[in-house]
Amino acid sequence: MLLGSLDFLADDLAAFVRLAVVVAFSLIVAITIHEFSHALVASGLGDNTAKRLGRLSLNPVRHMDPSGTVMMLVAGFGWGKPVPINPSQLSHGHTGTALVAAAGPLSNLMLAFIIAVPIKLGVLGSTQPDLGRVAYVMTGGFKEGLADIAGLVIFFNLLLAVFNLIPLSPLDGSKVMGGLVPSEHISAYNRLQRGGPAILIGIVLVDFTLGLGILWGIIGPVVRALSSAAIGG
Numbered sequence: 001m002l003l004g005s006l007d008f009l010a011d012d013l014a015a016f017v018r019l020a021v022v023v024a025f026s027l028i029v030a031i032t033i034h035e036f037s038h039a040l041v042a043s044g045l046g047d048n049t050a051k052r053l054g055r056l057s058l059n060p061v062r063h064m065d066p067s068g069t070v071m072m073l074v075a076g077f078g079w080g081k082p083v084p085i086n087p088s089q090l091s092h093g094h095t096g097t098a099l100v101a102a103a104g105p106l107s108n109l110m111l112a113f114i115i116a117v118p119i120k121l122g123v124l125g126s127t128q129p130d131l132g133r134v135a136y137v138m139t140g141g142f143k144e145g146l147a148d149i150a151g152l153v154i155f156f157n158l159l160l161a162v163f164n165l166i167p168l169s170p171l172d173g174s175k176v177m178g179g180l181v182p183s184e185h186i187s188a189y190n191r192l193q194r195g196g197p198a199i200l201i202g203i204v205l206v207d208f209t210l211g212l213g214i215l216w217g218i219i220g221p222v223v224r225a226l227s228s229a230a231i232g233g
Contacts, residue, residue, distance in 0.1 A: 022149055026156040027069060028060045030108055031080035034160055035063035037107035038083040042100045047089040055083050082170075094186055098179020101172040108161035109226070112154045116230035119147055127151035127231070151231075158226045162219045169196030 036058055039050035054062055068079035083100075090096030118124045125144035167173040174193050181189045207215050 022152055023156075025149070026152040028064070029111075029153055030156045030160045031069070032058060032060045032063050033107050033111050033157070034104040034164070035080045035083050037103040038085075038100055041103035042083065042085045042090065045090045045092065045096045045099065047086050047100075049086045049089070050083045053084060094181075094183065095179045098176050101175035101179075104172050105161040105164045108157040108164075112157040112161070112226070113230045115150050115154050115157075119150060119231050124150060154227065154230060155223070158223045158230075159219070162222045162226070163215075166200075166219070168200050169193040171196075171200070 035055065039055040039057075042049070043051045043056055050056055057063075063080045063083075065079055065081040068081075071079075085097070085100055087094070087097050090100065092099070119127060125147035127144075127147040127150065164171050165173040165176065167177040174196055178186065178189055178193075203214050206212060213220075
């Protein structure tokens with residue numbers, strides 16, 4: 001993410017620092033809400049593992065994974081510290097596991113649409129959160145600056161939600177889809193998902209080294225559509 005704005009280091013250091021702070025804040029908000037929601041739903045379904053380990057908290061420190069956060073800042077993809085759950089303690093079997101998995105992305109979607117309300121109502125300045133304009137954050141007046149901050153929070157919440165709904169292990173989407181698989185086929189489904197991490201890492205590495213934009217080509221249109229639905233335009 002910030003790799004594409006390194007020219008600011010030479011041309012406008014203050015702008016780069018401003019961007020880095022706002023991006024970091026946006027990521028912290030998105031990841032904290034995401035992981036807290038996993039823990040909240042797991043606790044509601046009878047598994048207190050996350051609560052016992054201090055993960056049922058809105059304290060960002062509880063949920064930040066150092067390497068995942070750095071990757072989000074630098075490359076635009078990453079992760080929080082996974083919330084531990086014990087599926088055997090969840091009610092509703094593997095459907096309960098799917099509900100816990102869905103809670104993270106859904107919480108990011110909800111937060112994005114809630115934050116978009118003052119922008120859509122005109123209380124804040126207009127903004128259109130998009131990967132292509134993150135380098136221009138806070139370049140207008142006070143209201144426009146607040147709108148830019150809100151826009152990046154919206155953008156990263158939508159990005160985290162859509163990315164995590166890709167049905168490849170270890171992403172949440174694989175567990176959400178697992179909740180739709182009949183019980184007699186769940187073992188076979190889990191075996192298929194063992195290749196998920198390798199596929200995901202392969203796509204990310206190819207994107208990073210060759211700049212093909214495969215991952216953004218998959219999730220970008222969805223993120224943009226959700227941004228338009230939330231803010232309008």
